Amino acid sequence: MISAKSTIAIAGAGSIGCYVGGCLALAGRQVILLVRPRFEAALRTGGLHVTDLDGLDRLLGPGELSATADPSVALARADVILVTVKSGATEEMARIIAAHARPDAVVVSFQNGVDNADRLRLGQRRVLAGMVPFNVVGSPDGDVPLRVHRASDGKAMIEDGEPGLVELLDVDGFGVEVHADMRAVQWGKLLMNLNNALVALSDLPLATELADRRWRLILAAQIDEALAAMKTCRIEPARIAGLRPVLLPKVLRLPDWLFKLLARRMLAIDPRARSSMWDDLQRGRATEIDELQGAILRLARKAGTPAPLIRRTVALLRAAEQEGRGSPGLTPEAFTDAGVGQPV
Template sequence: MKVLVFGAGAVGGYIGGALLAAGIDVTFLVRESAVEGLRDHGFHLTDYRGLDLTLSEVPCVTSLSQVAVPADIVLLTVKCTGVAQAAQELSDWISPTTRVICFQNGVGSKSIAAKTIPSEQLLSGMVPFNVLYGECGHLHRGVEGELKVERHPTLEPLLEAWNRIGIPALACDDFESVAWGKLLLNLNNAVNALAGVPIVEELSQRDFRRVLAACMKELLAALKSAGIQVDIPDTPASILPWVLILPNWLFQRVASKMLAIDHLARSSMWEDLERRRTTEVEFLNGAVIALAERQGVSATANRKIMDLVRQAESAGQGSPGITAQQLVSKVL
């Protein structure tokens, strides 16, 4: 089985690197600027539980034309903003039997890819954890979570490999509920990006949690109106916003598992702001706004959060470092 990772950033490098470590034939499509670093350092995969893997040799190319045989499986791990272009490039390269797994935040990336790739060749995937890309190829997974993919027999070797290397992974049938559940949790991405502090520090402050809870309530109301179920681990989705607004002392007891994350972990949107890249806020909070508009319900908090992120993008100064009290006054 041959696997191509299209978009070997933090997430693509991590889940693809894990497959490579497990013995799968993996090639990484990377930018020209990344080739020298990969050849010098390879990948160094770590996680919050103590995983420590060094991959000194990482097969990489800078163009699909450098890959002699189309892959059996493509892990499409570009940002939502890059899906359309990536799908266009892949459409002329993949074989009729290739399966492309769309691993994006938010919802709708598979629909975008389906404009140029036959829908029967597309599958959805969900990575629940964040990965920070450090120096010398260091990729660090800071939080727990099960990687999920749409059920398909072709993917069984990948699931086995991920689980064997230490990344919990499983197949599921109702991926719509999984995608919306991931989006519900990903609403913290923007809050964390605006705060500019590690996630555990952010979630330890009630006012930040109040803003996140407001955004979640809007999404849950829109989903209920649309008749869409939500799948998240451990806690019923409807309860989560109420847990978030508990006083700090009680939240720390009730939601201790939520705070049991690496002290370095931050959201990918924070990293986008720091690196002066376009964020995925349109596909996260923007997706809430779009669904709410279709259902005729309010999404005021998500709209204000999206406006603040766009302002930070335009300023080009990284995270604005908004305090919890400031964010409450701007959003609630």
């Protein structure tokens, strides 16, 4: 039975995992972070600084938070395992959990994409789908204490069916609620996550990029392509920022002044926030393009619907990954090359 005394492991604690784990630990929950060695060293030296755009500013000292790079230590006693690794590491994390976690541990996927919970299902452990709607900005390498800053708003959501889980996880700074249709939530979030690649390729902060109609036109066109494929495959995404998905491209195409007036919720973002895909490019790591735009391309092939702008975005992102020089700082005009038009 899950209770406030249950032990929570954060499996793959990068910026989002450290933020979630920090909020839970500050609320008195028993938390252990499974981290990379560089994070382990930073946490043991200076602790964890947890802040957010609402003014939350709290510090966990080096002795107030458990962190390890050893999965056998992190997972062996866990009642609940929150998976926050990038989608490309899901299968590896599933094998690690299968090898080290208790058979009765409850696993929650707090990852981008639409199929990570399914990919985590090795063995008989209960795996629940989840969704984290906000961005987290991590401090630069070498900063002590390590700082994680929630840069946008929203409550996390989890699949229903595990008594006591919401009560365990719903704490100050990390609101959690149950949603009856997590599949719809994941597809809805995927529509907005199509913007991650545009932030990565433009080298612009998220708020700056979204405030520019030229970039919003590209995002709106990609969402149109995604919605066409979803409709053919009878997938109904959940509302996004209070909007029905079919209305989102129309709102994104509004003039800048009107968009800023009507879409304040979308623009309620820390001015420093970028996407995790941008961070991956900067660090020379593989991105989640296969789980975001790639998921739509696979759906479009199944549906027989066109997706030229999404395909163009994947090609540009792949080129940036291969060059290994971080964000290429593209302009919107780069998306009109090779016969791909930018709708108005």
